[in-house]
Amino acid sequence: RSWVEYDAKCDFPIENLPFGVFSCAKRGPRCATAIGPYAVDLAVLSEHGAFKDLGFDATKTFGQPTLNAFMALPRSAWRATRARLAELFAADGDDALRGRATLRDAALRPLEEVKMHLPAKIGDYTDFYSSREHATNVGIMFRGKDNALQPNWLHLPVGYHGRASSVVLSGTPLARPRGQLQKSREDPWQGSVYGPCKLLDFELEIGFFVGGQLPPLGRPLSIQEAEEHIFGYVLMNDWSARDIQAWEYVPLGPFGAKNFGTTISPWIVSPDALEPFVCSTSAEKQTDPEPLPYLKEENYSSYDIKLAVDLHTPSQGSSEKVVTTITESNFRHMYWTPRQQLVHHSVTGCNMQPGDLLGSGTISGTEQRSFGSMLELSWRGAHEIPLSDGQARKFLQDGDVCNIRGYCQGDGYQIGFGDCSGEVLPAGALD
């Protein structure tokens, strides 16, 4: 379908056309899409007249070092851009790019030669807790089977404000956090000691970026408006320090246990690219209880995004790391949808802004092999997670690389996000 060559397993076929930001040896950060093995410089395309009728100043917008200005445009502008890109890259499309070798060379940069950047200046970052299986697992571990789900959980998408400054791009290494650890698991009154986190974990999540012209403080979004304010989706790892969290989180929620780093994948995949993969959620419907009217979604649904977490662990007598896929999950396992999360976020009047990042919460399925965190996979350290080389893990060790993978399987193509990867460095490594 495209004149650019790539294989059926490529993350970036012509059906995807995600948005991101890259820089290269010659040029500073600018807006881009990806196709096959290339990052495509949208500013250069625009300078050469490829985007004449999009209805906005494309050269200025795409010349920015973040996508915020583009995100602030209405959804129609995002769609027009994607449609024009599809035309430029289609085998039977417009020759304006394909037919100009110099422009092709200037605009298409091999992905391995570019440096990716955070796609947006994130104004605020919020993380939800919207997988019923995850919330149930955590509930059973900490409160027992009978009180697993809290009374509010089925009535609203529980969430908390996170730390925008600590969101980093895939590839950024993270130092094992240090902080306060409870002395005795049984008796919190014994107080705490200072030291490196011993229960370091990942959380398998999908994040989405907010966009469009949003209401000011005081005016909530309606569920009908929500879809047009979702710019697109990324993979997300909400790294978590379980021992620090257990001690600090009462009564105001997670803090230092979550603000040492949250990793996202570099390419933002649009709802339009995901549209062919709309599917029912694994809950199928929300009837027990029915959501309140402001949260009730006409077309309650999810996307069939296949998710997996690979651990790359150091192995004895080799400098290569050993890869183990330790869990496989799916975005279908979300009870509350991104639209519901966005609407609930604004219900009291909170003003949402282009560039805000909202995380789904850990995505766990019903089977043990589909759990989205090591806390659940090792059942709070009760058993070991086997690795391919015969070793095992309960939580992350120094030198481990955690990579979240995700894709939609189309007919002869896949829609991907790029890697969402980070290495755990020893405590103090970045001091």
Added chain:
Amino acid sequence: RSWVEYDAKCDFPIENLPFGVFSCAKRGPRCATAIGPYAVDLAVLSEHGAFKDLGFDATKTFGQPTLNAFMALPRSAWRATRARLAELFAADGDDALRGRATLRDAALRPLEEVKMHLPAKIGDYTDFYSSREHATNVGIMFRGKDNALQPNWLHLPVGYHGRASSVVLSGTPLARPRGQLQKSREDPWQGSVYGPCKLLDFELEIGFFVGGQLPPLGRPLSIQEAEEHIFGYVLMNDWSARDIQAWEYVPLGPFGAKNFGTTISPWIVSPDALEPFVCSTSAEKQTDPEPLPYLKEENYSSYDIKLAVDLHTPSQGSSEKVVTTITESNFRHMYWTPRQQLVHHSVTGCNMQPGDLLGSGTISGTEQRSFGSMLELSWRGAHEIPLSDGQARKFLQDGDVCNIRGYCQGDGYQIGFGDCSGEVLPAGALD
């Protein structure tokens, strides 16, 4: 001491020289200080050569619509600027401003003729919970006397990430938030209804802005470094919807109950202006328990900032509102200091940035008349708070204006912050 005239009750004597951002009919937002009845345009002063030897590009820095660029400079730059301003405004100082009528007229704008703006683009906003009396009061109400303070409270400054986009300047009206309210206070399993908050409250707080050259993600701040990263202080009202909060906050903390608006005063008062008011905290020392070494402060202390909350309530048969001072507190009643809050915020490696806002948490004293919220003043609605005109309140009603006042009393002068005020509009008023 200054050639500018003002009286002994003025918020902005020459001993203060706070920083803020204003615009006026002639000029867009730019950086300012305040003296007596004037906002002073620092960009205009700089253009006319008043800031030659400050070691940074003052015209560019102060011409910005926020203080972020100035905040990003080291503390020595903030101090040099303040020292230079003191020289320019001192009765026996440099004649460079006093002696030039045109420059004086251009730079000094009557406060009542200018519009104040948020002083910074707030990257992240965090709120703490560091008054022992407040935490104890809330604990007694919700968990009983024996479990009032949670086991972690005396070991770390408990805090949570808030919503930066919802921070507004004094004078901004807020619509009463709507959201989910628990059907039965006794039985949460009955679920929730949607409606306007019935238990709307203020929280009397002091916020501080972070500044200086801060370590990257992964490297914590030390307690010795903390003071040089506190740019200055503002009054803060962390408006709170108690009924929404009670239902939503388990287990991840406050969310929609806090993100509909947080009001700050316009002028940022420097630690240097507050230095003469250093005092012991009302706890006097932290020995039971001693903080862990990373939190232990050599000079454990606070500032003697007198605080009060005025309610301006609609009265029958009059368009004027009636004023009642419903509480008087003091910044001394903080157990954890701003330095400790900042250091704890970064302990796991969280990267702090110039322009971040950190809130103290509700500041309550030991006496009932010094409690920092209506939740405490009315003891969760158990009794009424009398107003001057014979009416009473348990929580805020539509049309009420809540104004936080604060000042330090010097010898013949006061150090103030300006108002921290907001009116409660009916639910839906901003739809």
